[in-house]
Every structure is written in structure tokens, then in C-alpha cells.
Amino acid sequence: DVKVTQSSRYLVKRTGEKVFLECVQDMDHENMFWYRQDPGLGLRLIYFSYDVKMKEKGDIPEGYSVSREKKERFSLILESASTNQTSMYLCASSPSGISYEQYFGPGTRLTVT
Amino acid sequence: GENVEQHPSTLSVQEGDSAVIKCTYSDSASNYFPWYKQELGKRPQLIIDIRSNVGEKKDQRIAVTLNKTAKHFSLHITETQPEDSAVYFCAASKGGANNLFFGTGTRLTVIP
Numbered sequence: 001d002v003k004v005t006q007s008s009r010y011l012v013k014r015t016g017e018k019v020f021l022e023c024v025q026d027m028d029h030e031n032m033f034w035y036r037q038d039p040g041l042g043l044r045l046i047y048f049s050y051d052v053k054m055k056e057k058g059d060i061p062e063g064y065s066v067s068r069e070k071k072e073r074f075s076l077i078l079e080s081a082s083t084n085q086t087s088m089y090l091c092a093s094s095p096s097g098i099s100y101e102q103y104f105g106p107g108t109r110l111t112v113t
Numbered sequence: 114g115e116n117v118e119q120h121p122s123t124l125s126v127q128e129g130d131s132a133v134i135k136c137t138y139s140d141s142a143s144n145y146f147p148w149y150k151q152e153l154g155k156r157p158q159l160i161i162d163i164r165s166n167v168g169e170k171k172d173q174r175i176a177v178t179l180n181k182t183a184k185h186f187s188l189h190i191t192e193t194q195p196e197d198s199a200v201y202f203c204a205a206s207k208g209g210a211n212n213l214f215f216g217t218g219t220r221l222t223v224i225p
Contacts, residue, residue, distance in 0.1 A: 004156075035215075040122070042202060042217040043157070058212075059114070090156070100145050100206055102213060104156040 003027070004105040006091055012111045019078040021108050023091030029103075030096040032074035034058075034066060037088040037107070049074055050096070081112045115140040117205050119216025126193050127224050134219045136203035137185040143205040146179060146186045147213070152199045160201075161188070193223045 007022035023032065031050050035043040035058075045058030047066040055066050063085060067075045074093075078085055088109050092102040116139040126132050138146075147162035163170045163177045163186065170177050174193075179186040190197055200220050204213040 033213075040217060042119070043213075043215040045212065045214075048212065100147065100208070100213075101159045101162070104158070106156050 004091060004093055004103050006089075006105040006108050008108050009106060010109050010111075012113065013078075013081050014113055015082060017078075017081050017112075019081050019110065019112075021076040021078075021089055021091075021110070023074045023076070023093075023105055024072055025074075025093040025103070026072065027093065027095070027103070028071065029093035030071075031094045031102075032068065033092040033094075033102065034064075034074065034076045035090045035092065036060070037090055043090065046076065081110075083112050086110060086112045115143060115205055115207070115214040117203060117214050117216045119203050119219060121219060122217065123220045123222070125222045125224060128193060128195060130193055132190045132193055132197070132221055132223075134188045134201055134203070134221070135185060136187070136205075136216050137183075138205040138214075139184065140205070140207065141181075141184065142207045143214075144208060145206040146177070147204050147206075148177060148188050149202045149204065149215075150199045151202065151218075157202060190221075193221075195223050195225050197221060198223045 004025045033048040034046040049055045049068040065077045091105040094102045119136045144165040149157040150160045151157040176189045200218045203216040
């Protein structure tokens with residue numbers, strides 16, 4: 001059974017704080033993704049990584065950075081949190097090759113006050 | 114980039130009726146079209162997918178159809194049950210690093 005876990009289910013931070021969201025998968029997947037989910041906007045891709053130390057910008061990378069030092073771990077960093085980054089953040093992973101299914105983590109609901 | 118549009122945003126049906134959700138995509142190079150179901154408070158999970166070399170795929174009460182010429186694909190749920198109530202997302206991908214471009218979601222409510 002694929003497991004994707006995220007470090008926190010709920011997080012409250014203040015404006016200007018540096019925020020780390022961590023995601024770990026246990027299936028040796030090459031690809032990992034960070035999305036944010038907002039009502040009426042669906043899932044929007046922030047960043048993805050197809051290998052260790054490799055990263056690519058998604059649709060909305062502004063205000064975010066990522067780190068992938070180990071294959072199983074993909075971190076999302078908010079350098080200086082702002083209120084418009086209040087959202088649900090979902091991590092996902094998938095194997096490379098022809099299987100495209102993405103396996104999602106439980107999500108982190110981040111509130112920036 | 115790819116643009117996926119999904120309709121309707123909300124859908125209510127009586128238990129036992131059918132539900133249809135439609136999506137369109139913009140990039141003719143897209144070749145993989147999954148559907149994810151997200152129950153309240155839970156993570157999205159893949160329920161069915163279709164590749165561009167297939168026009169229709171069925172899995173019990175769920176089916177997906179693809180019209181490559183018109184660039185649209187649809188999810189059909191027959192004999193709906195209350196446990197089908199959820200938000201459904203369509204997506205499109207060109208493969209590669211498996212980037213998925215998601216639609217904005219459809220909240221389906223099945224009324225007992």
C-alpha cells in the first residue's frame with residue numbers, strides 16, 4: 001500500500017514567518033508534487049520534482065521554494081508567509097514510466113494570520 | 114500550458130439516477146485523462162483513467178469517454194449511491210514527469 005505522509009494536518013503561522021511543509025513517501029517513487037487546493041480553483045501545481053535535487057516550477061511557484069535532498073522526501077518552503085497563502089496543501093507522488101497515477105498525502109491546512 | 118475546464122461545479126442527483134461530469138482540454142498533445150474522487154476531509158484518489166488510444170473505459174458503475182477530436186472527456190456514474198457523494202476532479206497530462214493539469218472540481222451530492 002502506497003503511503004504518502006505530510007508532517008502536519010493543521011498549521012497556523014504568522015505573516016512573515018518561514019514555513020516548512022514536509023512530505024514523505026515510502027514507495028520509492030521518482031516523481032513528487034506539491035499542490036494547493038482552494039475552493040472553486042481545484043488543485044494547482046506549485047512545484048514538482050522528478051529526481052533528487054531536481055525541481056521544476058508548476059503553475060503558481062511565486063512565494064514558494066522546494067527542496068528534495070532524498071528521494072523519499074519533498075519539502076515545500078514558504079520563505080515569508082503571507083495571508084494569501086492560507087490554503088490546503090497537498091503532496092503527491094508517482095512512479096516514472098507509463099503509470100501516471102498520483103498518490104496523495106492527507107493534506108496540510110495552513111492558516112496564515 | 115494545458116487548460117482543463119470542468120462542468121458543472123455542483124451536481125445533485127437522486128439516488129439511483131445517473132450523473133455526468135464533463136471536461137474539456139486545450140492541448141492536443143495530452144494523452145492521459147484521470148478522474149479523482151475526494152471525499153470530505155480525505156485525500157484525492159484515482160477512480161478511473163483513460164489514455165488517448167481508447168475511446169471508452171468502464172469499471173462497474175463508472176465509465177469515462179474520450180473524444181479526441183473535440184478535446185473533451187466525461188465521467189459517467191450510473192445507479193448513484195449516497196457514498197458517491199464527493200468532489201470529483203478531472204485532469205489531463207502529456208506524460209513526461211507526469212504533470213497533471215486539474216479541472217476545478219464538481220461537487221456531487223446524491224440525495225437518498
